[in-house]
Amino acid sequence: MLKLKYKLEYTIIMVGEIVNKIINDIKNIIRDIGGDAYIVGGYIRDKLLQKNKEFKDLDIVYDGDIHFFIRALESKGYKIFPIKEDIKIYRAVIEDKILDIALLNGNNIEEDLQSRDFTINAIALKLISNNIIDPFRGREHIRTKIIHEVKEDSIQKDRIRILRGCRFAIKYGMHFSKLCEEHIRRENKYIKFSPKERIFNELIEILKVDDNGIAFEELDKYGVLKELLPYIDELKTVGKCKYHIEDAFTHMNLVYRNSKELLRGELKVEGLDLDIFKVNLGEVSIGVYFSLAAFCHDIGKVKCYRNNDGKISFIGHDKEGAKIIEEALEVLGFPKKAQKFIKALVEAHMYPLGLCKNNVKNYKRSFYKFFSRYDEYIPYILAISYCDMHATKMLYDPDNEEQMFNEYIENLLKEYKLYKNVKDNRFINGKEIIEVTGLKGKNIGKVLEELDKKAYYEEIITKEDALKYLKSISHKS
Known part of the structure; x- marks a missing residue:
């Protein structure tokens, strides 16, 4: 085994009192009981990419008697939780910081790093000596923004690494090496056979870090998206009609991007409280599920495509899309509450536009029917409906219909608040x-x-x- 030890070329800054305490505690323990400790993984990668980023957790590899090490941490006030005690993996918590601690895998740190996914994650910082161990050119790949496998069979051994790699590409603006991309294209058809809870977790992590709204385009670029969601290739062939100059897949990506802009406050809808998107549905913020629904809103168009003498229509695509996405999310391991939320948004995304176009005289009755049917989902439905309209009209809007629809959405939000006030403050019980x-x-x-x-x-x-x-x-x- 080749052993390459490098002096630290970058300053790995340990910021904050609690961080210094953790590092000093580990160093003192090593001096007392012996062994070696290494910081590995995300902390090193992120510090080399973004030096001042605050960390939430540290991955520690310990070479020595890990039971002595864990007990020593516990004596210093760390709360210890066995994660996989049979293979010597533990979690230590102090204040709001998490240390994931594992026994060295192999004869030395280089062998341990060899078992990791990508070279950018196969860098270790040896405490005490402050030496960096980088046997697979991880720092060079960070500088050149390349994602490359540690070993040629890294992805084949665990196909979920495809999604992890895509997350790093999206988050850091990186790209895959030619060989790594070839392996992704060869192996992506097997992703669906991975445990669905892992697929769900990685997909959610991708959506969380995707500030620029490019996730689905990136996943599609490497042939991954069609292995996760149905009809992706077909959606690129339909969609153009009287109302759209773009295909459905392009439009879905635009709506998704608009959802990200709306969550950042760059797209404005008066009366829409952005704090509602920060609320968690289970362990995931509603904003993440909202953006996924924004992309999936037109997934039913393939099955509802009709061409009658050149007149293109997609009648019922909202209802059909709701059925399709519910089935797809079940396969991907989404929680039931998340499925229900996303399904409702896909099903109802056309409802506000229908109300606007019908322009009924007794609008209060139509509004009440809409509000009572979807209730707490209403603000999200109105938001996704606006993102949809904005995506359509940003490409073609000769009659300035977007402004009119924006005002209509804002009026619906006002009416919904009146509706909620009635429900919350009844005259009679x-x-x-x-x-x-x-x-x-x-x-x-x-x-x-x-x-x-x-x-x-x-x-x-x-x-x-x-x-x-x-x-x-x-x-x-």
């Missing part, structure tokens, strides 16, 4: 309905719903109005 009308069971819910409608329609303004209505129906019953 169930007990009062029973007292006045004598009704029981499901009938109480029906009366409450009718009262809500009338309050939203402004047919009931006060509690007295509500009581008057109850008395009128009590006589009928």
Whole structure:
């Protein structure tokens, strides 16, 4: 085994009091009990790419008796959690910092690094001596922005590394070496056979780091996307019609990019509270799922394509798309709540435009039906509908329809707030309905719903109005 040790060419800055404590604690432990400790993985990579980036976790490789090492950390106030105790992997936590600690894999650190995915992740910093160990030219690849496998079979051994590599390419603006790209194209058809929880986790990580809205284009570039979502190649062949000058796949990418701009506040919709996208649905922020829904919104167009004497249509693509994406997300291991959220946005993304075009006189009734059907999803549906329209009209908008639709969306947001106020501040409760009308069971819910409608329609303004209505129906019953 070739052993190459390099003096640190870059300054690996340990920023902050807690970081210095961790490093000093580890050094002191090594002096006391012996062995060697190395910082490896993401911390080294990120410091070489972005020196001042604050870290959340450290990967530590220990060469020695790891039980002594773990007990020594525990004595210094670290909370210890066995992760895979059978193969000597532990987690140590102090304040908000996480240390993932593993026993050296192999006879030396070079052999340990050889088991890693890409050369940019196969760099180690030896504590005490402050030497950097870089046997696979990882620093050179960082400088030249190349993602290259440590070994030729790295991807073949674990196809999830394809998604990890794509994440690094998207996050850092890197590109694959020619050989690595060949291996990705050869192996990507096997990704679907990986554990679905790993596929889900990596896909979510990609969406999290994709600030520029290029994730799906990048995944498609290497033939990966069609292994994750259905109809990708077909979507490139349909979509152009009276309303679109671009194919469906291009349009979906534009809407996805718009969703990222909206989340950053660059696309503005008055009355839309961006904080709602920061709320977690399970362990993932809704904003991540929102952007995925933005891309997938037109996935049903392939199955709904119709050409009647040159007149192109995609009637029902919203409903069909909802079915398709629900099945796809199940295969990818998405949680049920996330599936439900994304499905609702895909299903309803055309609803606001339909309301706008119909321009009905009794708009309050149409709005109430929309609001009651999708309720807490409404702000997200309105946001995705605007991203959709903006993507269409940014390419072709001779009649300035986007401005009109933007105002319509903003008005719908105002109306939804009125609707929510009615629901949250009812004039009458169930007990009062029973007292006045004598009704029981499901009938109480029906009366409450009718009262809500009338309050939203402004047919009931006060509690007295509500009581008057109850008395009128009590006589009928």
